[in-house]
Every structure is written in C-alpha cells, then in structure tokens.
Amino acid sequence: MVKKKEISSIKVDKPKQILLCNTNREYKYYTKGIKYRLNGKYQRIPNFVVKKDGKTELLNKEDVTNFFLEGYHKKDSIIVIALENRGWLRRRSTDGKYVDWLGDIYNNKAHEKKWRGELFWDGYTTKQMNEVAKLIDLICEVKKTEKNFIGHNVLVDGVQDFKGVVSRSNYNEYWTDLGPSFNFEIL
Numbered sequence: 001m002v003k004k005k006e007i008s009s010i011k012v013d014k015p016k017q018i019l020l021c022n023t024n025r026e027y028k029y030y031t032k033g034i035k036y037r038l039n040g041k042y043q044r045i046p047n048f049v050v051k052k053d054g055k056t057e058l059l060n061k062e063d064v065t066n067f068f069l070e071g072y073h074k075k076d077s078i079i080v081i082a083l084e085n086r087g088w089l090r091r092r093s094t095d096g097k098y099v100d101w102l103g104d105i106y107n108n109k110a111h112e113k114k115w116r117g118e119l120f121w122d123g124y125t126t127k128q129m130n131e132v133a134k135l136i137d138l139i140c141e142v143k144k145t146e147k148n149f150i151g152h153n154v155l156v157d158g159v160q161d162f163k164g165v166v167s168r169s170n171y172n173e174y175w176t177d178l179g180p181s182f183n184f185e186i187l
Contacts, residue, residue, distance in 0.1 A: 002056045002135055007142040009061050010047055014144050016077045018136055021168040022085040022177035024101065027051045046080035048135065054127030056135055079139055083128060088118035088176055111181035123181040133187050136165055151184050
C-alpha cells in the first residue's frame with residue numbers, strides 16, 4: 001500500500017482529476033519500455049501503476065500534464081494511475097489462442113464483451129481493483145481532490161472540466177481504457 005508520504009511527494013498540489021488508464025503491457029515490459037523510449041527522455045509516465053497482484057508502484061513524482069498529447073489539462077491538474085492490463089485481445093484463427101495488440105500470447109481467460117470495435121479483453125484482478133479504490137481514497141484525502149466519479153467508460157462531453165475520477169476512455173471514443181472488464185461498482 002502506498003503511504004501518505006509518497007502521495008505528498010507528488011508535485012501536484014490540488015489535482016482536479018485522477019485519471020485511470022491501462023499500461024497495455026505486462027508491468028515489467030511497460031516499465032522497461034518507458035525507461036528506454038526516446039533514449040530515456042519519454043515524459044508520458046503515470047504517477048502510479050497498480051499491478052495485477054495489487055501492489056502499487058510510484059513511478060513519477062512530477063506533474064504529468066503532458067500525459068495527454070492533446071493538451072486537455074493545465075499544469076498541476078491531474079494524477080495518473082495506470083493499471084497493469086493488456087487491453088483488447090484478438091483470437092488467432094490459426095490456433096484459437098488469444099493475443100494482445102503486439103501479438104504476445106495471452107494465457108488467461110479473456111473477458112468477452114463487444115465494445116469499441118473489439119470483443120475480447122484482458123481482465124482486471126479483484127486485488128488490483130480494491131487497491132485502486134484504496135489509492136483513490138488516499139489521494140483524495142491527501143491532495144484534497146473531489147471524490148466524484150463518472151463511473152463508466154464511455155465518452156463524456158466536457159470531461160476535461162469534471163472534478164474527480166475519470167478514465168481515459170471518457171475523453172475520446174478511440175481510447176479503450178479502462179476496458180469493459182473493469183468493475184466500476186468497486187469504486
């Protein structure tokens with residue numbers, strides 16, 4: 001569990017939003033990718049990653065305004081929590097195995113729901129979702145962020161002005177995180 005001291009160390013005074021998104025890779029590959037992308041100068045790094053086992057890692061103490069290339073946010077306005085999740089999957093016709101967007105084999109049971117043009121999804125673990133709920137509570141307490149939540153993963157007009165917890169899929173109909181396997185009822 002993340003401690004209040006770690007949340008206090010993030011250089012965002014009173015964030016308007018807590019943004020939930022996916023890593024779209026396994027944790028070890030995600031962190032390796034952001035470490036070496038753009039020769040180590042990649043800047044779209046979330047503040048936290050919540051892994052499948054429910055453990056949380058603080059990756060970035062800095063402001064993550066540049067997390068969106070579209071410039072939705074002003075300085076010091078969001079804290080980003082990425083969940084370890086591979087996102088949408090497809091079933092290979094050759095052998096029936098599920099693979100992620102990189103073609104890596106997915107060995108778990110896929111969540112099946114038609115959404116945003118895709119049918120199969122990586123699931124979120126109960127430990128992971130419970131940890132996200134605790135982390136959100138702690139961030140709201142320490143950083144005085146409003147504890148509102150949109151509570152679904154579809155496009156919302158004017159979401160950039162919403163104060164509280166949102167998912168990246170609330171911003172744009174092309175983003176698929178958080179996916180349909182996320183249990184919004186836990187939050």
